Amino acid sequence: MSNLTILRTYAQTNPAKLPPSVLFSHSSTSLTIYDAFAKGIFHFLILPRVQAPFAVSELSSLRTLLLSGDKARAKQLITALNEDAKTLRKEIEEEMLDRYGFTWGIWTGFHGAPSMEHLHLHVLSDDLCTERMKNKKHYNSFHPKLGFFLDIDEVLSWFDAEDSYFSSMAKLDPKKHYEPMLKEDLSCWRCNTSMKNIPTLKAHLQEEFDSLAKREKAKMERRRKLEEKTAARRETDATE
DNA sequence: GTTCTAGAAC
DNA sequence: GTTCTAGAAC
Secondary structure, three states: OOOOOHHHHHHOOOHHHOOOOOEEEEOOOEEEEEOOOOOOOOEEEEEEOOOOOOOOOOOOOHHHHHOOOOHHHHHHHHHHHHHHHHHHHHHHHHHHHHHHOOOOOEEEEEEOOOOOOOOOEEEEEOOOOOOOOOOHHHHHOOOOOOOOEEEHHHHHHHHHOOHHHHHHHHOOOHHHHHHHHHHOOOEOOOOOOEOOOHHHHHHHHHHHHHHHHHHHHHHHHHHHHHHHHHHHHHHHHHHO
16 A cells, blocks of 8 residues: 555554554654655654644645644644654664664655655665665655755754744745755765766765775774773772 | 656667 | 666556
Protein backbone atom coordinates (compact mmCIF):
# COMPACT_ATOMS: atom_id res chain seq x y z
CA MET A 1 0.00 0.00 0.00
CA SER A 2 1.35 3.37 -0.92
CA ASN A 3 -0.40 6.57 -1.84
CA LEU A 4 -0.32 10.27 -1.09
CA THR A 5 -2.47 10.06 2.03
CA ILE A 6 -0.95 7.01 3.72
CA LEU A 7 0.75 9.13 6.41
CA ARG A 8 -2.56 10.75 7.32
CA THR A 9 -4.08 7.29 7.71
CA TYR A 10 -1.24 6.24 10.04
CA ALA A 11 -1.59 9.44 12.09
CA GLN A 12 -5.26 8.63 12.72
CA THR A 13 -4.72 4.95 13.53
CA ASN A 14 -4.27 3.48 16.99
CA PRO A 15 -0.48 2.85 17.10
CA ALA A 16 -1.09 -0.63 18.57
CA LYS A 17 -2.71 -1.56 15.25
CA LEU A 18 0.19 -0.46 13.07
CA PRO A 19 2.51 -3.27 11.95
CA PRO A 20 6.03 -3.32 13.42
CA SER A 21 7.39 -3.08 9.88
CA VAL A 22 5.86 0.42 9.74
CA LEU A 23 5.98 1.73 13.31
CA PHE A 24 9.28 2.25 15.12
CA SER A 25 7.89 3.92 18.25
CA HIS A 26 5.22 6.31 19.46
CA SER A 27 4.43 8.79 22.19
CA SER A 28 1.17 10.40 23.27
CA THR A 29 1.66 13.09 20.60
CA SER A 30 3.61 11.49 17.76
CA LEU A 31 4.44 8.40 15.74
CA THR A 32 7.89 7.50 14.48
CA ILE A 33 7.76 5.35 11.37
CA TYR A 34 10.36 3.88 9.04
CA ASP A 35 10.55 5.77 5.77
CA ALA A 36 9.41 3.17 3.24
CA PHE A 37 11.96 4.42 0.70
CA ALA A 38 14.94 5.28 2.90
CA LYS A 39 17.34 7.75 1.29
CA GLY A 40 19.88 7.36 4.10
CA ILE A 41 20.97 4.16 5.87
CA PHE A 42 18.78 5.45 8.71
CA HIS A 43 15.63 7.28 7.67
CA PHE A 44 12.57 7.85 9.84
CA LEU A 45 9.51 10.09 9.73
CA ILE A 46 8.00 11.62 12.85
CA LEU A 47 4.29 12.44 12.44
CA PRO A 48 2.06 14.35 14.85
CA ARG A 49 -0.93 12.23 15.87
CA VAL A 50 -4.28 13.80 15.07
CA GLN A 51 -5.73 15.16 18.29
CA ALA A 52 -7.30 18.29 19.77
CA PRO A 53 -6.83 21.20 19.43
CA PHE A 54 -5.69 20.46 15.88
CA ALA A 55 -7.97 19.49 13.02
CA VAL A 56 -6.53 16.97 10.60
CA SER A 57 -6.59 19.65 7.89
CA GLU A 58 -4.30 21.93 9.95
CA LEU A 59 -1.79 19.09 10.19
CA SER A 60 -1.78 18.53 6.46
CA SER A 61 1.64 20.18 6.00
CA LEU A 62 4.09 22.59 7.58
CA ARG A 63 2.42 25.32 5.54
CA THR A 64 -1.10 24.61 6.80
CA LEU A 65 0.18 24.39 10.37
CA LEU A 66 2.07 27.70 10.19
CA LEU A 67 -0.91 29.43 8.57
CA SER A 68 -3.49 27.89 10.92
CA GLY A 69 -3.62 31.12 12.93
CA ASP A 70 -2.33 30.27 16.38
CA LYS A 71 1.44 30.73 16.26
CA ALA A 72 2.07 29.67 19.87
CA ARG A 73 0.19 26.43 19.36
CA ALA A 74 2.09 25.69 16.15
CA LYS A 75 5.43 26.37 17.81
CA GLN A 76 4.52 24.07 20.68
CA LEU A 77 3.72 21.23 18.29
CA ILE A 78 6.96 21.63 16.32
CA THR A 79 8.94 21.85 19.58
CA ALA A 80 7.38 18.56 20.70
CA LEU A 81 8.38 16.91 17.39
CA ASN A 82 11.90 18.29 17.90
CA GLU A 83 12.12 16.66 21.34
CA ASP A 84 11.04 13.33 19.87
CA ALA A 85 13.67 13.78 17.16
CA LYS A 86 16.42 14.33 19.76
CA THR A 87 15.53 11.05 21.47
CA LEU A 88 15.41 9.28 18.13
CA ARG A 89 18.84 10.62 17.11
CA LYS A 90 20.34 9.16 20.31
CA GLU A 91 18.83 5.77 19.44
CA ILE A 92 20.14 6.00 15.89
CA GLU A 93 23.64 6.84 17.16
CA GLU A 94 23.62 3.79 19.43
CA GLU A 95 22.64 1.65 16.48
CA MET A 96 25.38 3.25 14.34
CA LEU A 97 27.99 2.34 16.98
CA ASP A 98 26.63 -1.19 17.28
CA ARG A 99 26.45 -1.91 13.58
CA TYR A 100 29.16 0.29 12.06
CA GLY A 101 31.53 1.13 14.92
CA PHE A 102 31.25 4.90 14.53
CA THR A 103 28.63 7.64 14.30
CA TRP A 104 27.98 10.09 11.46
CA GLY A 105 25.65 12.97 10.70
CA ILE A 106 21.90 12.86 11.22
CA TRP A 107 19.66 15.56 9.76
CA THR A 108 16.26 16.63 11.08
CA GLY A 109 13.95 18.73 8.96
CA PHE A 110 10.95 19.27 6.69
CA HIS A 111 10.62 19.46 2.93
CA GLY A 112 9.69 22.92 1.63
CA ALA A 113 7.24 21.35 -0.82
CA PRO A 114 6.21 17.95 0.55
CA SER A 115 4.60 15.48 -1.83
CA MET A 116 2.65 13.49 0.72
CA GLU A 117 -0.23 14.66 2.89
CA HIS A 118 0.22 15.07 6.65
CA LEU A 119 3.07 16.89 8.35
CA HIS A 120 6.17 14.71 8.58
CA LEU A 121 9.58 15.43 10.02
CA HIS A 122 12.46 13.63 8.30
CA VAL A 123 15.22 12.25 10.53
CA LEU A 124 17.90 10.67 8.34
CA SER A 125 21.60 9.86 8.28
CA ASP A 126 23.69 11.95 5.89
CA ASP A 127 25.20 9.10 3.81
CA LEU A 128 22.52 9.57 1.10
CA CYS A 129 23.59 6.81 -1.27
CA THR A 130 21.15 3.97 -0.55
CA GLU A 131 19.43 1.80 -3.14
CA ARG A 132 16.35 4.04 -2.91
CA MET A 133 18.20 7.24 -3.77
CA LYS A 134 17.32 7.15 -7.43
CA ASN A 135 17.02 10.59 -8.99
CA LYS A 136 17.86 14.29 -8.83
CA LYS A 137 14.62 15.16 -7.08
CA HIS A 138 15.32 12.67 -4.29
CA TYR A 139 18.82 13.99 -3.74
CA ASN A 140 18.16 17.71 -4.05
CA SER A 141 15.24 17.45 -1.63
CA PHE A 142 17.79 16.72 1.13
CA HIS A 143 20.79 18.74 -0.08
CA PRO A 144 21.54 20.98 2.92
CA LYS A 145 22.73 23.94 0.84
CA LEU A 146 19.84 24.19 -1.63
CA GLY A 147 17.11 25.36 0.74
CA PHE A 148 14.48 22.74 -0.06
CA PHE A 149 15.35 20.84 3.12
CA LEU A 150 14.37 23.01 6.09
CA ASP A 151 16.27 22.14 9.24
CA ILE A 152 13.86 22.08 12.19
CA ASP A 153 16.01 24.55 14.16
CA GLU A 154 15.67 27.00 11.29
CA VAL A 155 11.90 26.55 11.20
CA LEU A 156 11.73 27.11 14.97
CA SER A 157 13.78 30.30 14.59
CA TRP A 158 11.06 31.77 12.35
CA PHE A 159 8.78 31.97 15.40
CA ASP A 160 11.23 34.24 17.21
CA ALA A 161 11.75 36.57 14.24
CA GLU A 162 9.61 39.57 13.28
CA ASP A 163 6.02 38.85 12.25
CA SER A 164 6.69 39.98 8.68
CA TYR A 165 9.57 37.50 8.39
CA PHE A 166 7.50 34.69 9.87
CA SER A 167 4.68 35.42 7.42
CA SER A 168 6.99 35.44 4.42
CA MET A 169 8.61 32.12 5.41
CA ALA A 170 5.28 30.53 6.36
CA LYS A 171 4.00 31.02 2.79
CA LEU A 172 6.14 28.07 1.67
CA ASP A 173 5.16 28.64 -1.94
CA PRO A 174 5.86 25.26 -3.55
CA LYS A 175 5.50 26.16 -7.23
CA LYS A 176 7.44 29.40 -7.34
CA HIS A 177 10.02 29.00 -4.59
CA TYR A 178 10.65 25.36 -3.69
CA GLU A 179 9.99 23.09 -6.66
CA PRO A 180 12.57 24.77 -8.95
CA MET A 181 15.29 23.91 -6.40
CA LEU A 182 14.78 20.23 -7.17
CA LYS A 183 16.00 20.80 -10.73
CA GLU A 184 19.33 22.36 -9.71
CA ASP A 185 22.50 20.69 -11.01
CA LEU A 186 23.83 17.80 -8.94
CA SER A 187 26.67 18.50 -6.53
CA CYS A 188 28.23 16.72 -3.56
CA TRP A 189 26.90 18.34 -0.40
CA ARG A 190 30.16 17.57 1.43
CA CYS A 191 32.74 18.94 -1.02
CA ASN A 192 30.61 20.94 -3.51
CA THR A 193 32.04 19.11 -6.55
CA SER A 194 29.51 19.06 -9.38
CA MET A 195 28.39 15.67 -10.62
CA LYS A 196 27.17 14.86 -14.09
CA ASN A 197 24.57 12.23 -13.17
CA ILE A 198 23.09 10.17 -10.37
CA PRO A 199 25.27 7.05 -10.68
CA THR A 200 28.43 9.21 -10.61
CA LEU A 201 27.13 11.16 -7.61
CA LYS A 202 26.25 7.99 -5.71
CA ALA A 203 29.66 6.44 -6.34
CA HIS A 204 31.25 9.67 -5.10
CA LEU A 205 29.04 9.79 -1.98
CA GLN A 206 29.94 6.19 -1.25
CA GLU A 207 33.65 7.07 -1.44
CA GLU A 208 33.12 10.06 0.83
CA PHE A 209 31.28 7.84 3.30
CA ASP A 210 33.95 5.12 3.18
CA SER A 211 36.76 7.58 3.86
CA LEU A 212 34.75 9.17 6.67
CA ALA A 213 34.18 5.71 8.15
CA LYS A 214 37.90 4.99 8.02
CA ARG A 215 38.80 8.29 9.72
CA GLU A 216 36.11 7.96 12.39
CA LYS A 217 36.96 4.35 13.22
CA ALA A 218 40.64 5.29 13.56
CA LYS A 219 39.59 8.11 15.89
CA MET A 220 37.51 5.70 17.99
CA GLU A 221 40.45 3.30 18.15
CA ARG A 222 42.86 6.02 19.33
CA ARG A 223 40.35 7.07 21.98
CA ARG A 224 39.95 3.46 23.14
CA LYS A 225 43.72 2.94 23.44
CA LEU A 226 44.12 6.19 25.34
CA GLU A 227 41.44 5.10 27.81
CA GLU A 228 43.19 1.74 28.17
CA LYS A 229 46.44 3.47 29.05
CA THR A 230 44.75 5.80 31.49
CA ALA A 231 43.05 2.88 33.20
CA ALA A 232 46.33 0.94 33.41
CA ARG A 233 48.13 3.97 34.86
CA ARG A 234 45.41 4.40 37.47
CA GLU A 235 45.85 0.78 38.47
CA THR A 236 49.63 1.17 38.84
CA ASP A 237 49.20 4.36 40.88
CA ALA A 238 46.74 2.61 43.18
CA THR A 239 49.07 -0.29 43.94
CA GLU A 240 52.14 1.87 44.53
C1' DG B 1 5.45 9.22 -3.11
C1' DT B 2 6.73 5.18 -7.14
C1' DT B 3 6.76 2.91 -11.69
C1' DC B 4 7.14 2.94 -16.50
C1' DT B 5 9.27 4.13 -20.66
C1' DA B 6 10.49 7.27 -24.78
C1' DG B 7 14.10 9.46 -26.34
C1' DA B 8 18.28 12.17 -25.07
C1' DA B 9 23.01 11.63 -23.90
C1' DC B 10 26.97 9.16 -24.26
C1' DG C 1 24.21 -0.20 -28.34
C1' DT C 2 23.73 1.09 -23.54
C1' DT C 3 22.94 4.31 -19.86
C1' DC C 4 20.36 7.75 -17.93
C1' DT C 5 16.82 11.27 -17.33
C1' DA C 6 12.41 13.23 -16.97
C1' DG C 7 7.52 13.40 -17.75
C1' DA C 8 3.07 10.84 -17.60
C1' DA C 9 0.31 7.65 -15.24
C1' DC C 10 -0.98 5.89 -10.98
